[in-house]
Amino acid sequence: MLKPTAILILLIGVVIAATAAMQMPAPEQTFASSARFIVLGVLVAIAGVALWHGSLYQERKGSRKTTSARSDPFTLLREIKSPLLSLQATAPNQSTDQLSAAVEALIQSYVLPFSEVRHRIVEQLGMRRGAEILVDFAIVERMLNRAWSAASDESHSEAIASINEATAAFNVVSRALDA
Amino acid sequence: MSQEQYRELTVAAVVLGIIQGIILNVAFVYAALKLGFSIGGSTVAAIMGYAILRGVMRKGTMVENNINQTIASGMNTAGTGIVFTVPALFLLQASQAAQGNDSLQFSFLPLAIAGIAGAILGVVVIIPLRKQMIELDRLRFPSGVATATIIRAGSTGLDKAILLGAGVLISVIWKLLLESGWLNSPTMVANWGFGIQSEELHFGFGIIPDYCAPVVYLSLMNMAAGMLAGRGGIPFFLGGAIAWWVISPATVGLGWAPATEQGITLIGGQMLRPIGIGVIIGGALMGVVMSIPAIRAAFATLASATKTAGVGGRRSDEMSMWTIAWGTGAAILLFFLASRMTEGVTTGQAIISAIVGTLWLGLAALIVAQATGLTDISPMSGMALISVTLMMFLLNKNVAAAMVVGVAVCVAIGQGADMMQDLKTGFMIGARPIKQQIVQFATTWIGAIIALVVVYVLWAGGEGDQNGFGPGTALPAPQGGALMGILEAVSQGDVPLGKYVAGSAIGAVLGAAPLSGMGVLVGLAMYLPFSITLGYGLGCFTQMIVQRIKGSTFCEEKLVPLAAGLIVGEALTGVILTAIKIYSNK
Structure with missing residues (x-):
């Protein structure tokens, strides 16, 4: 359940950041007024990626416990x-x-x-x-x-x-x- | 056969490998200019190898076919290095010329020499690490394993060749039909929002707004590439879907772009495209960062390879260190010559270029071979960007000289990864490594030259013998466009920097995700027209459905050769039609 949630959070973050980045800046400006939403979206996306890595770590931990002892x-x-x-x-x-x-x-x-x-x-x-x-x-x-x-x-x-x-x-x- | 010597390094395998290498190179250079990415030729070469060596000549062996695919994939991969870099020079030169600036000058010879140097260096720097990566670390090299599976699949070569041929035939007929214009129905498109126009199927029906891009590109090559990628290509489709089904409507809804034709051009050309370039760059660079464990392992590999040198080397199964040393020396000399021959480069700068370029190239090849071995994803574009940026600083912002190094690095890192994939295949079927190393060493440089010629020819296919590829043409050259964006950014600073930065941040986050290559794939999808992404996605879904119903063996035996045929058929038709067009114009 953690992994789909993490991917969803990542996608939401990407959509927020990319949509905010679409606004054309005013003349002589590098960034548009929506720049703070780019930052917000990127932060949300980072949280999603962190959760995704966390879910994979949990998966690996679980699979290690179920693995039987290896041979010599x-x-x-x-x-x-x-x-x-x-x-x-x-x-x-x-x-x-x-x-x-x-x-x-x-x-x-x-x-x-x-x-x-x-x-x-x-x-x-x-x-x-x-x-x-x-x-x-x-x-x-x-x-x-x-x-x-x-x-x-x-x-x-x-x-x-x-x-x-x-x-x-x-x-x-x-x-x-x-x- | 039992009384004959076991066939491995034979004239038939070498000739077939070279012929296939040329065909694949031409086809996939064209495909890369169209789609923004290339396809490894090993599987196609292995399938065809069986068809011809065993099916037609009735005497092919697995290890002989392995020699054939080693040559063919090596030559094909050299083309990938060229097509990701050289188009940027053409596009930048045209862009500058349109602004009345003709300062960017480059010529064929230095680029060709750089390509040859890169091809040789890429092979020689990676050979000493075979034992470590394949025999000790046992890196997975998924594509190498896939090729070995095809080679081991055995005696069904002729069936696969028939499917491959059928794919080529279908693709050629379909491409000719599209090119002829017989299927075009502009009136239906205008009145009903449904029909074919300019090789695209419109399916808006007057209901789906145009800013959602209800258009699919009817290229069988595009769909077939998706079929080969299957599930792995889904992030590419998702990137396009998010861009055009979520972000674009939101942009219109927020009032940042009008829902008119001009608005759609603004969304595609000035909003999504620069953001997509940023995402590609951020994703590629983060891909390098995420490869740091692999980079550290690569350094450990170098150290332990030195310690274990000679161990198990009793047999003549490895190319000698002397050969490797001579090859390296010759390639560095070529590197120097290529740099020196470029306009505006002094002897001192050429020496720096050769030394720094070779050191960076060796490291980059090592990183990419490791990354490919671990994940099958090659951070080639990121390495090319770093190379060009680094060399622009070292060579006083001389774009042409920096690109000479970029070409060599790109060709070399592709070769390093390909050589290792091929050696993995060889290990799995019991091939003699030295024989693979000799043939790749001897033939791979041909691929760089052919790709360069194809790029020059296709460029000359446009109006006024130029602009044959790039935005707005049938060959958008997205990787070249992305690299050109960086070149412009570094040399001028007059670029949509805000969008590049935002895109890079998004790409970096996506690149850090556990799904390798996600940043680059999503960025490409945002950069390309959605009609291409949608067609590719349909191919991915087709493969996934067929695999679910028929199983992976069916996919491998039936779908892979058919899809390969579709790719080769359309690409070759495209190249031939372009050549005819050029000939007719003249």
């Missing part, structure tokens, strides 16, 4: 290893349709959930080390995306090569995590 990013990251290695091992024997489905499932089940909480890596390990891990992991993600694209484009060899690159990049991530 390190656990999520380590959990990717097994299905990724499994995909690498079975990829040569799969058709391109099967490959694109398998890569999509891996991305949806493991990669995206980690991406949701990846910022905690930096929070816990610091900018330098956290950034190293995230930048390397971004290569994993990009190469999996490439594997999906290649498989969808029926380029079997490129899909496998991309999965291999993703696995190699993941090994770098694993070593950095263990260091």
